[in-house]
Amino acid sequence: MKLTSSYEPDKFESDIYAAWESSGAFSPTDSSRTRERAGGLSKSDESVTRDEYSIVMPPPNANGNLHIGHGLTIALEDSLTRYYRLKGNNTWYIPGADHAGFETWVVYERALESIGHTRFEYTRDELYAKVWDFVEEQRGNMELQVRALGASCSWDDLTFTLDENVVARVYQTFEKMWNDGLIYRGKKLVNYCPKHQTAFADIEVEHLDEPGHLWDIKYLLSEPAETGNGREGSSSAGERYIIVSTTRPETLFGDQAVAVNPEDERYKNLIGKHVKLPLTDREIPIIADEHADPAYGTGAVKITPAHDFDDFEVGKRHNLENLRVIGDDGKMLETAGKNYAGLTTEECRQKVLNRLEEQGLLLGSHEITHSVAHCYKCGTTIEPTLKDQWFVDVETLAKTAIEHLENDEIKFYPENKKQVLINYLKGLKDWNISRQIPWGIPIPMFKKQEAISGTGKENYDDAPDWIFDTRTNLKGIELGGIKYIRDEDTFDTWFSSSHWPIVTTDWTPEHGSPFYPLNVMETGADILFAWVARMIMMGLYVTGEVPFKEVYLHGLVLDSHGKKMSKSKGNVINPLDLVAKYGSDAFRLGILRGRSAGLAQAFSEDSVVASRNLCNKLWNIARLIQSWIDSTEDTADDTDQPNSYDTDSMGEDWICRELDNLRTQIERNMKSYRFAETVEALYDTIWNKYADWFLESQKLMRNLPLLKKTLESLLIMAHPFMPFVTETIWQALSWTSGYIINQKWPESLKFDAISAEQFERLISTVSEARKVLAGLKDTVKGISVGLLYGDDALIADNAELVKQLTHVDYIEPTDGTPRGIRLALVGREVYLDVPKDIVKTYKDQLTERILSVGRELNALNARMMNPRYVEKAPAHLVEETKKGIEEKQALIEHLKQELKVIE
RNA sequence: GGAGCCUUAGCUCAGCUGGCUAGAGCGUUUCUUUGACGUAGAAAAGGUCAGAGGUUCAAAUCCUCUAGGCUCCACCA
Numbered sequence: 006m007k008l009t010s011s012y013e014p015d016k017f018e019s020d021i022y023a024a025w026e027s028s029g030a031f032s033p034t035d036s037s038r039t040r041e042r043a044g045g046l047s048k049s050d051e052s053v054t055r056d057e058y059s060i061v062m063p064p065p066n067a068n069g070n071l072h073i074g075h076g077l078t079i080a081l082e083d084s085l086t087r088y089y090r091l092k093g094n095n096t097w098y099i100p101g102a103d104h105a106g107f108e109t110w111v112v113y114e115r116a117l118e119s120i121g122h123t124r125f126e127y128t129r130d131e132l133y134a135k136v137w138d139f140v141e142e143q144r145g146n147m148e149l150q151v152r153a154l155g156a157s158c159s160w161d162d163l164t165f166t167l168d169e170n171v172v173a174r175v176y177q178t179f180e181k182m183w184n185d186g187l188i189y190r191g192k193k194l195v196n197y198c199p200k201h202q203t204a205f206a207d208i209e210v211e212h213l214d215e216p217g218h219l220w221d222i223k224y225l226l227s228e229p230a231e232t233g234n235g236r237e238g239s240s241s242a243g244e245r246y247i248i249v250s251t252t253r254p255e256t257l258f259g260d261q262a263v264a265v266n267p268e269d270e271r272y273k274n275l276i277g278k279h280v281k282l283p284l285t286d287r288e289i290p291i292i293a294d295e296h297a298d299p300a301y302g303t304g305a306v307k308i309t310p311a312h313d314f315d316d317f318e319v320g321k322r323h324n325l326e327n328l329r330v331i332g333d334d335g336k337m338l339e340t341a342g343k344n345y346a347g348l349t350t351e352e353c354r355q356k357v358l359n360r361l362e363e364q365g366l367l368l369g370s371h372e373i374t375h376s377v378a379h380c381y382k383c384g385t386t387i388e389p390t391l392k393d394q395w396f397v398d399v400e401t402l403a404k405t406a407i408e409h410l411e412n413d414e415i416k417f418y419p420e421n422k423k424q425v426l427i428n429y430l431k432g433l434k435d436w437n438i439s440r441q442i443p444w445g446i447p448i449p450m451f452k453k454q455e456a457i458s459g460t461g462k463e464n465y466d467d468a469p470d471w472i473f474d475t476r477t478n479l480k481g482i483e484l485g486g487i488k489y490i491r492d493e494d495t496f497d498t499w500f501s502s503s504h505w506p507i508v509t510t511d512w513t514p515e516h517g518s519p520f521y522p523l524n525v526m527e528t529g530a531d532i533l534f535a536w537v538a539r540m541i542m543m544g545l546y547v548t549g550e551v552p553f554k555e556v557y558l559h560g561l562v563l564d565s566h567g568k569k570m571s572k573s574k575g576n577v578i579n580p581l582d583l584v585a586k587y588g589s590d591a592f593r594l595g596i597l598r599g600r601s602a603g604l605a606q607a608f609s610e611d612s613v614v615a616s617r618n619l620c621n622k623l624w625n626i627a628r629l630i631q632s633w634i635d636s637t638e639d640t641a642d643d644t645d646q647p648n649s650y651d652t653d654s655m656g657e658d659w660i661c662r663e664l665d666n667l668r669t670q671i672e673r674n675m676k677s678y679r680f681a682e683t684v685e686a687l688y689d690t691i692w693n694k695y696a697d698w699f700l701e702s703q704k705l706m707r708n709l710p711l712l713k714k715t716l717e718s719l720l721i722m723a724h725p726f727m728p729f730v731t732e733t734i735w736q737a738l739s740w741t742s743g744y745i746i747n748q749k750w751p752e753s754l755k756f757d758a759i760s761a762e763q764f765e766r767l768i769s770t771v772s773e774a775r776k777v778l779a780g781l782k783d784t785v786k787g788i789s790v791g792l793l794y795g796d797d798a799l800i801a802d803n804a805e806l807v808k809q810l811t812h813v814d815y816i817e818p819t820d821g822t823p824r825g826i827r828l829a830l831v832g833r834e835v836y837l838d839v840p841k842d843i844v845k846t847y848k849d850q851l852t853e854r855i856l857s858v859g860r861e862l863n864a865l866n867a868r869m870m871n872p873r874y875v876e877k878a879p880a881h882l883v884e885e886t887k888k889g890i891e892e893k894q895a896l897i898e899h900l901k902q903e904l905k906v907i908e
Numbered sequence: 909g910g911a912g913c914c915u916u917a918g919c920u921c922a923g924c925u926g927g928c929u930a931g932a933g934c935g936u937u938u939c940u941u942u943g944a945c946g947u948a949g950a951a952a953a954g955g956u957c958a959g960a961g962g963u964u965c966a967a968a969u970c971c972u973c974u975a976g977g978c979u980c981c982a983c984c985a
Contacts (some may be wrong), residue, residue: 011945012945032955045930212982219985251985252985264985296983297934298984301984301985305985307985308985313983314983314985315983315985316917316983318983369977375984375985376982421912421913422912425910425911425912425980425981428911428912429980429981432982455953498971530979530980531979531980533980534980559915561979565920566919567920596920598922599920599932599933600921600931601921601922603913603916604913604914605913605914605978605979606920607920607921608920609919609920611919611933612920612933613932614934615933615934616945617947618947618948619947620944622944622945622947624944624945625944625945625947625948626945627944628945628946629945631944633944673924674924675981676937679924680922681921682923682945685932685933687932688932688933689932696944696945697949700944701949722984774949775950775954776951778951779938779939779951779952780952783939796917813939830954857929860929861929868953868966871966872965873964873965873966874965874966875965877965877966878927878965878966879927882928882966885927885928886928889928
């Protein structure tokens with residue numbers, strides 16, 4: 006293949022991806038599913054000795070598009086996958102698609118509303134079918150985008166969160182939990198969105214600080230107090246009252262008590278008395294409860310158990326009735342009284358305040374800032390609502406998880422997230438898993454029909470009324486002559502997602518799975534609680550083992566100014582746009598560059614551009630080497646062993662050493678998930694070492710076998726991070742075969758360490774010469790400049806190379822009398838041969854140089870002057886310092902002499 | 909109220925268990941149109957490592973406090 010002068014990713018990427026995919030490179034050699042596909046073949050001898058490496062893709066929404074977070078996730082996961090594949094692991098990167106229950110439902114409901122329909126026109130089952138079609142239409146987009154990002158995942162094993170095996174596993178777990186008594190039906194106060202008409206788990210609620218009002222309302226005592234020394238108020242008319250503070254006057258119709266703190270002296274004598282509930286005929290008691298904070302408001306608080314989480318707890322402690330006054334639609338119920346029923350909470354609040362004002366019961370209001378719960382999707386204020394819901398008792402699940410975490414069975418990157426997770430689990434409350442949306446896995450519970458249509462006295466907590474059955478395709482079933490009706494609710498998506506490592510690896514109770522636990526769970530730090538925590542609890546509950554050995558959490562990707570990306574701000578970066586513009590590799594390298602675990606970090610197109618340039622550099626490296634091969638191959642005797650190489654020069658030993666360093670650096674960094682440093686090391690080696698020094702030095706004398714060998718090594722090591730360009734090159738090179746994706750990770754290269762070190766000295770000689778030359782600027786323009794060297798075998802042996810690299814016109818030994826500018830090199834006598842008048846212009850540069858070396862020398866001397874340093878610091882450091890002082894002294898000495906010569 | 913994170917060059921960030929002259933990319937300046945690459949090559953400027961204490965022979969790194977910023981959790985009526 007003829008290589009063009011610059012790399013054009015769009016010409017190659019899709020073909021390369023298709024070739025990988027059809028070659029079967031993405032599939033593990035022996036997953037249970039590949040076994041199945043291959044007709045139940047047993048493990049080959051080779052695969053037995055290989056280590057499994059498994060990683061799952063956090064399933065993107067089946068009907069969505071990928072965003073920048075997915076771009077990062079795939080860059081991270083695919084780099085790991087490809088790296089371990091090259092290392093020889095039996096690697097399985099499992100892709101997925103999420104039905105994303107609520108998320109998708111919101112999108113669908115919006116679409117439905119935009120064509121003038123509402124969910125209420127259809128049955129649950131009809132809606133489920135409709136959303137299924139909706140998702141089916143959209144599917145494929147996401148998968149194409151994952152391919153464009155180069156994910157080497159095993160597509161045959163793609164798991165959709167509504168696949169049969171997923172549902173079956175979820176039902177088995179649910180049944181086990183039901184039998185173990187971990188599932189219960191509870192009438193509890195839940196977070197409820199009146200717009201979407203569904204309940205949420207605590208974690209799905211967004212708390213925002215908002216300005217609000219705290220109103221003081223007079224509740225009149227319905228009987229006279231016995232003593233007059235209380236701090237309760239009394240009006241001129243002689244009536245006695247207590248003042249409660251509330252932010253939600255409209256809920257007063259549901260009040261069941263007024264609570265005061267038992268320690269609060271002001272109200273002690275009122276405990277047990279009753280007050281008349283304003284705007285109603287009811288009387289409610291004054292009770293003592295710790296919940297009332299004497300320092301807040303008036304210290305007296307109204308208790309509305311059906312509409313406030315704290316009050317609900319207070320109500321339970323005091324056996325208060327839960328009276329609902331707000332309905333599922335967010336409007337006031339009949340229980341609020343004829344005048345208020347049907348009003349929205351906002352309207353009702355205003356009306357209540359007006360009435361209280363008229364009756365002289367409203368004593369004032371304070372402006373406050375308080376935290377208000379919102380639906381994380383539509384922003385509607387969450388209405389704590391009394392609902393019958395399915396709950397998971399998380400106590401033992403959380404406790405078990407904490408034990409395994411404290412036992413260090415899962416390693417976290419970043420480390421501190423482990424403790425954060427443990428803290429969360431310690432305070433975890435029971436998990437509401439019912440959702441009142443049609444799009445999701447139906448909860449497999451059926452209720453006795455007579456319990457529903459009977460007396461109206463429903464006993465939801467009575468387990469025998471409910472039975473577990475997996476026939477959720479049916480509305481009702483009959484068992485032993487009794488009819489049961491299915492609960493219409495669906496599971497919280499996290500309930501099924503928490504099974505992800507179990508279902509994707511085909512784990513079974515009988516055989517487990519060689520791929521379970523996963524080697525690593527890579528996902529966003531923002532879903533540590535929602536997902537990671539639940540996978541750990543569920544994994545332990547179902548399998549007895551933690552679901553993954555390591556967790557890598559990536560942070561939020563921010564825009565180039567460090568601001569959160571959002572549609573409203575218009576600063577959203579679409580990863581696929583960048584892929585189209587610069588190529589997949591450039592995007593992946595660009596987003597990995599400088600990124601560390603867990604941190605929210607900025608990202609900009611600049612780093613993608615820089616990465617695109619690196620791809621182009623690598624491309625041209627290959628192009629140069631191929632052109633050398635092409636120009637000599639036909640004359641060369643190619644019967645040598647293809648893989649044998651020798652190092653014939655210092656530069657060759659040096660590059661072997663550097664490539665070997667790169668290999669160990671990548672290995673070390675990948676082990677600890679240091680992607681930023683891996684990318685940095687690659688960039689440095691490819692560009693600053695391989696291209697700038699090694700290839701430059703090879704222009705003089707080419708070692709073709711070594712060039713081939715080192716280029717192969719470099720390409721393989723770069724492949725996990727820049728898969729497309731490395732494969733494209735691999736395919737274009739004349740001597741390589743197969744796919745690079747299937748190659749073996751390089752072994753260490755052999756080299757002579759002393760010779761490699763010598764090349765380093767050559768580099769500093771050349772650099773010094775270049776520096777002085779650049780400093781002389783145009784004074785040397787047009788004149789012939791050369792290098793003269795003293796009795797120096799290193800320079801003598803490599804004279805041509807030094808001449809070439811410094812771009813001087815000649816190089817020769819000195820004739821004994823120093824001439825020109827002596828370079829500031831330790832133990833090396835090299836002169837830049839320029840006319841005397843030009844030497845003079847070097848004076849300033851030289852003076853500055855003497856001063857700077859002097860400063861360095863002083864710093865070293867100061868260190869050695871400290872007797873405690875010599876005494877306590879490691880010997881090799883002291884030795885180094887001594888050597889440094891000697892070298893710098895010698896250097897300064899000859900620079901000073903040089904200065905004298907100039908003057 | 910609790911917890912976690914961040915503060916290093918103009919910008920975005922590395923700097924792992926404390927130890928050479930604190931690094932990279934982008935940007936800036938100067939030079940180079942030599943046949944791999946101008947998406948390039950060569951060179952340069954630019955940092956009191958937020959501030960103050962402490963531990964240590966030695967601190968960007970460990971500890972304490974202060975200031976500023978970000979995020980998460982939590983029932984503040």
